Amino acid sequence: MTAKRDILGRVRGGVGKGDFAGRRAAAEAVLNARLRGPQPTISDGLIERFRVKAESLASTVDAVSDRKDAPAAVAAYLSANGLPMRVVVAQEIESLDWSGCAIVSAARGAVDSDQVGVTACFCAVAETGTLMLLSGPDSPATVSLLPETHIALVDTSRIVATMEDAFALLRAEREAVPRAINFISGPSRTGDIEQTIVLGAHGPCRVHLILIGISS
Amino acid sequence: MSAAKHSQAMHFHARAGENVRNPVLQRALQKAKPLFVGKRAKGIAALADDGLEFEMLRTACEGIRNRTLADLDVWLDIFEERAITSGAEVLWARDGEEVGRLVVDIARRYGVTKATKSKSMLSEEAHLNEVLAKAGVRPVETDLGEYIVQLAGETPSHIIAPAVHKTIEEIEALFAKEHGRPVETRTSADIPDMTREAREVLRQHFLSAEMGISGANFLIAETGTAALVTNEGNGRMVTTLPKVHVVVTGIEKIVPTLEDFATLMRLLPRSATGQTISNYVSLLTGTKQPGDQDGPEKTVFILVDNGRANLLGSPYQDMLRCIRCGACMNHCPVYFSLGGHAYGWVYPGPMGSVLTPLYTGIENALDLPHASTGCNQCGSVCPVRIPLPKLMHQLREEQVERHLRPWSERLALKAWAWVAGQPVLYRWLTRRAVRYLNWLADDAGRIRIFGLAPGWTAGRDLPVASGRTFHELYKARK
Ligand code: SF4
Numbered sequence: 088m089t090a091k092r093d094i095l096g097r098v099r100g101g102v103g104k105g106d107f108a109g110r111r112a113a114a115e116a117v118l119n120a121r122l123r124g125p126q127p128t129i130s131d132g133l134i135e136r137f138r139v140k141a142e143s144l145a146s147t148v149d150a151v152s153d154r155k156d157a158p159a160a161v162a163a164y165l166s167a168n169g170l171p172m173r174v175v176v177a178q179e180i181e182s183l184d185w186s187g188c189a190i191v192s193a194a195r196g197a198v199d200s201d202q203v204g205v206t207a208c209f210c211a212v213a214e215t216g217t218l219m220l221l222s223g224p225d226s227p228a229t230v231s232l233l234p235e236t237h238i239a240l241v242d243t244s245r246i247v248a249t250m251e252d253a254f255a256l257l258r259a260e261r262e263a264v265p266r267a268i269n270f271i272s273g274p275s276r277t278g279d280i281e282q283t284i285v286l287g288a289h290g291p292c293r294v295h296l297i298l299i300g301i302s303s
Numbered sequence: 304m305s306a307a308k309h310s311q312a313m314h315f316h317a318r319a320g321e322n323v324r325n326p327v328l329q330r331a332l333q334k335a336k337p338l339f340v341g342k343r344a345k346g347i348a349a350l351a352d353d354g355l356e357f358e359m360l361r362t363a364c365e366g367i368r369n370r371t372l373a374d375l376d377v378w379l380d381i382f383e384e385r386a387i388t389s390g391a392e393v394l395w396a397r398d399g400e401e402v403g404r405l406v407v408d409i410a411r412r413y414g415v416t417k418a419t420k421s422k423s424m425l426s427e428e429a430h431l432n433e434v435l436a437k438a439g440v441r442p443v444e445t446d447l448g449e450y451i452v453q454l455a456g457e458t459p460s461h462i463i464a465p466a467v468h469k470t471i472e473e474i475e476a477l478f479a480k481e482h483g484r485p486v487e488t489r490t491s492a493d494i495p496d497m498t499r500e501a502r503e504v505l506r507q508h509f510l511s512a513e514m515g516i517s518g519a520n521f522l523i524a525e526t527g528t529a530a531l532v533t534n535e536g537n538g539r540m541v542t543t544l545p546k547v548h549v550v551v552t553g554i555e556k557i558v559p560t561l562e563d564f565a566t567l568m569r570l571l572p573r574s575a576t577g578q579t580i581s582n583y584v585s586l587l588t589g590t591k592q593p594g595d596q597d598g599p600e601k602t603v604f605i606l607v608d609n610g611r612a613n614l615l616g617s618p619y620q621d622m623l624r625c626i627r628c629g630a631c632m633n634h635c636p637v638y639f640s641l642g643g644h645a646y647g648w649v650y651p652g653p654m655g656s657v658l659t660p661l662y663t664g665i666e667n668a669l670d671l672p673h674a675s676t677g678c679n680q681c682g683s684v685c686p687v688r689i690p691l692p693k694l695m696h697q698l699r700e701e702q703v704e705r706h707l708r709p710w711s712e713r714l715a716l717k718a719w720a721w722v723a724g725q726p727v728l729y730r731w732l733t734r735r736a737v738r739y740l741n742w743l744a745d746d747a748g749r750i751r752i753f754g755l756a757p758g759w760t761a762g763r764d765l766p767v768a769s770g771r772t773f774h775e776l777y778k779a780r781k
Contacts, residue, residue, distance in 0.1 A: 091395040094554065094608045098376045101615025107377065114377045117559055118525050124363040124566030127353030140579070196596035199510055214353070215580040224594030228543050232536065250565040263389075264526045266591060266598045267543070270584035275536035277498060278576070279448035279464065281331075281471050282338045283491055285498040288447060289505065290536025290583065 123251050133213040133246045134298065140216025144273030145286055146294040150301040155183065157240050160297045161205060162188040168293075170236060174203040179225040180240060196227035197234055204234035204291075210245040210253050215272060218296075219253050222267040231271060237291040239271075243300040311647035312659050312668035318645040319674075328468055332639050335467050339633035342577030343684065349579065350569075360570050365688045367563045368624035375615060378524045378557045379606070385527030389589030391602040398609050399429035405605055406431060406516070406549055407438040413547050413601065415440055415513040419505075421531070421538040422446040423518030424462055424627065425551050425607055427649040428662070431516070442516075443508045445537040447501055454481050460643030460651060463575050463629040468642045471497075505537070515541030515599070519552040520626070521567065522604075525560045528588040529604070532571065532581045542587055548599035550587075554606050555623040561586075567626060570686035574628040610662035618697055622657050624687040631681035631691055637674050646671060653681035653691040660698055666707055672698035733772045741770035 104110065129136050138148050151160050157180075165172055173191040176183075181194035197204050206226060208218040218239055222228040231237050247253050250270070257264070275290030286292055311318070322328055347357050371378050383393045396402040402425070410418065418440055420426065432442040432453070444453040448465035452458065454477040459465030466474070471489050478497060479486040482504060489497065517538055519529035529550045531538040542548050558564055564586075572578040591598035614623050632638040632652025643651030647668070648659040656675065660668040672695040681691045702708055722729055743750045744767035751764055769776070 090397050090401060093397055094395050094606070094612055095376060095379065097608065097612035098379065098554065098615060101612055101617070101620075102374060102376050103616050104374070110374050110377045111380065114374060114381060114524075114559070118381075121560060121562055123562050124367070124569075125355055125359050127355055129353060144582075199506065217580055217584075222595065222598060223592070224596070227596040228539070229597045232539050232543060250568065251562055254561040254565065264528065264586070264588045266587065266589055266595060268586040268588075269539065270580070270586075272580045272582050272584075275534065275582055277447045277535045279446070279451065279466055280469075280474055280494045280497060281491060282335050282464070282467070283494045285495045287495075287502065288498065288535035288537070289445065289502060289509070289540055 121255075126249060126251070127214055129213055129248050133248060134243050134301070136213040137211055137216055137241075137246045138298070140213070141273070141296055142216075144216050145276075146216070146273045146296050148296045148298060150298040152300065152302040154240070154242070154299050157297055157299060158183050158185050158188040158190060161185075161238055162190055164238065164295050164297075165190070165203065168236075170203055174205050174238075175201040175230055175234065176204075177206045177226045177230050180205065180207050197229040197232070199233060201234045203236045203238065204230040204232075205238045205240070206231050207240045207242075208245075210247055210256055211241050212248070212250055212253050212270070213246050214249045217250075218269075218271045219257075220269045220271060221257075221261075221265040222269070223265055228267050228269060231269065232290055235287070235291055236293045236295065237271075237274075238295045238297065240297050240299055243298050310659065310663040310667055312663065312671055313647070315645060315647055315668075315670035315674065318647065319641050322641045322645050327470055327473070328642050331468050331470050332642055335464070336633070336639045339464075343574060343630060343633065344577070346573035346577030346579065350573070355569070357570075360566070361686055361688055363566050364570050364626075364686055365624065367558055367566060368626070368687050371557050371559060372555065372615065372620060372623050375554070375557065378559060379554060382522055382524040382527055382557055383606075385524065386589075386604055387527070389527050391527065391589050391604055393604045393606065396429075396605050396607045396609070399607075402426075402429035402551060402605055402607055402609075403431060403434035406551070407434060407440070409547065409549060409601075409603055410435070410438065410440045410514060413513060415547065417441045417443060417508065417512040418514040418516050419443050419445050419508050419512040419537075419541045419545065420449070421515070421517040421533065421541045422449055422465070423516065423551050424459075424649055425518055425553055425609075426516065427458060428609055429551070429607070431551070440514075443505070443512065445505050445508065445535075445541060446533070447498065447535060447537075450501060450505065451477060454478075458644070458649070461629060461632060462627055462650065462654075468644065509537075509540040509544050512541075512545050514547040514549060515543075515545040516549045516551060517541055519550050519556055520571065521564055522552065522557045522606075523559075523561060523564055523586070524557055526586075526588055528586045530564055531585045531587065532568075532583070533585075534576075534578075534582045536583055539583055539585055542585065542599070543597055546599055547601045547603070548587070549603045549605060551605045551607065553611055554608055555611050571626055571628055574630040574684065574686040614661060619657070619661055619694060621689050622654075622661065622694060624689055625654055625658075626687055627654075628686055630684040630686065631689075634680040634684050636676055636678065636680075641674075646674070653695070654689075657691060657694045657698065665698060665701060665705065669702060669707060672696075672702070730772070730774055734775070737768060737770055737772050740767055743767070
């Protein structure tokens with residue numbers, strides 16, 4: 088407790104203002120105002136922008152017209168890439184017909200030996216081609232983290248322009264922030280050996296996105 | 304101050320000389336510089352595609368950081384309150400030693416034998432690895448660059464590219480030894496394999512560690528959240544898998560809202576690596592929730608002062624805006640001649656030349672504020688507009704005011720001031736001086752060794768002037 092008192096004492100001295108209560112009320116007002124900084128103007132449509140950016144970050148992108156078609160798209164990706172037809176899925180998409188597409192699915196958090204993890208996402212950000220995942224009982228954080236291949240289903244009606252818009256959606260739909268909000272932009276990478284970029288550092292080596300709601 | 308004990312910043316001159324003559328280091332640095340500069344330039348230029356521009360975003364980022372610092376006591380209060388409400392514990396540490404004590408304490412409480420770490424420069428300030436090892440906890444650095452540096456028994460030489468000073472041959476030797484296999488001949492084509500090897504070894508550490516230690520790029524007051532920005536995914540691992548997560552970070556890292564965070568994220572990755580966004584941006588709040596299958600059962604924030612609070616309200620307050628992007632060192636000719644280790648403490652480059660004397664004592668880092676060519680590249684790329692050259696200048700003035708300069712320099716300055724006040728003597732002396740300099744020069748018009756101050760010409764030549772004084776030239780033109 089004394090460390091806290093010392094440090095805050097020094098901070099108060101440095102800040103050099105009185106009226107803590109008044110300033111605290113002003114700060115709360117700032118929190119409620121939710122003012123945004125400069126926003127980008129995104130000229131393409133959001134879906135197109137999202138796709139282009141995601142691909143530029145080394146994700147691969149496929150599209151289906153309906154959510155129920157997603158397992159078939161997953162199966163096609165797995166067989167095209169020589170991956171096993173055995174996946175761990177987030178519980179939120181457990182009810183899709185995986186076995187109908189010859190996929191053996193386990194709905195749980197991922198473990199080290201899982202090779203493919205399939206998740207949905209809370210929303211996606213067009214500006215940067217980014218997924219926003221929220222941790223929770225139906226969407227364990229490990230499914231998008233431990234397996235070498237991460238496949239994500241992206242509902243195109245939930246692609247927003249910016250990270251600010253994603254936060255606005257979060258506030259509108261959830262009471263509180265979850266333990267982990269993970270913004271994911273492509274496969275993990277490192278440049279730590281001679282500044283050479285390598286995909287697949289500690290997180291997934293491959294990220295495949297299936298856009299839902301695009302009629303072909 | 305305890306930090307001074309570990310600082311090697313007083314050996315800047317000696318190390319600078321060694322490093323300039325180290326061909327392996329020079330090769331590594333010369334390879335990296337154009338990459339860093341080119342990537343940032345591209346990332347910044349791409350802002351225009353979205354109708355944004357650097358100066359406008361920079362003003363916004365500078366403003367966010369300034370507003371936070373102006374009421375830092377209030378923002379810390381709000382952050383602490385909301386972090387606790389969300390289920391985390393918040394502790395405070397006055398200095399590095401206190402950080403060590405607190406972390407070891409937590410480790411004992413939870414029976415921790417191994418801690419995986421994601422990059423945290425503050426843990427370097429606290430010498431946390433040493434302290435943990437002494438307490439019987441094995442610290443494992445998991446950022447690939449940090450891992451390499453830890454195997455080498457060194458410290459990071461760059462805040463975002465810790466192993467930038469290492470060549471592939473050096474890394475191969477370290478991996479062979481640690482991973483128990485013979486050394487192989489490696490070319491850049493083998494870098495993916497080497498990365499894979501480290502991934503497999505570190506994966507086992509991620510799965511078995513009981514504690515994860517991370518820094519935080521920002522603390523978001525609105526939600527009591529730690530924001531972690533990484534590319535490798537190691538930050539996600541150490542904050543998801545172990546049962547205890549400890550966040551060690553500075554009290555200045557606060558930003559008020561999620562919107563402020565989003566604004567800063569438009570410049571942080573671009574300034575650091577030229578990326579529009581880093582691969583993983585994680586916002587971590589509280590602990591594992593009811594029904595959650597993963598996440599830490601215990602989350603502890605350690606908010607560290609270690610010299611920061613003293614800068615508030617001082618002529619150096621601007622420095623607290625720093626978001627640790629590394630752009631200043633990536634654009635610094637001095638940094639790329641010497642490498643990061645020459646700076647002798649945790650932070651290298653221009654930001655280190657300002658922070659090291661401020662955090663470890665001005666008298667313990669006399670050379671650093673002089674480690675500048677005055678080119679202001681650092682000041683012009685800094686995403687939060689920190690006037691780095693001006694701050695270095697202020698530190699130099701303070702050295703003079705506090706009589707910290709060597710007696711020879713002080714005497715010379717006094718003598719100069721006196722001579723400059725005597726016009727006749729001044730003209731006579733400068734005439735003699737320029738003739739002497741002209742006489743010293745070789746045929747190419749360069750002075751190779753300057754006898755009065757040999758240090759000036761130890762690593763460079765001094766081009767000679769015309770041999771006539773300004774007064775003489777001026778008269779001749781009239
Ligand atoms: S001083 Fe500015 S440029 Fe340097 S690391 Fe800090 S924020 Fe980046």
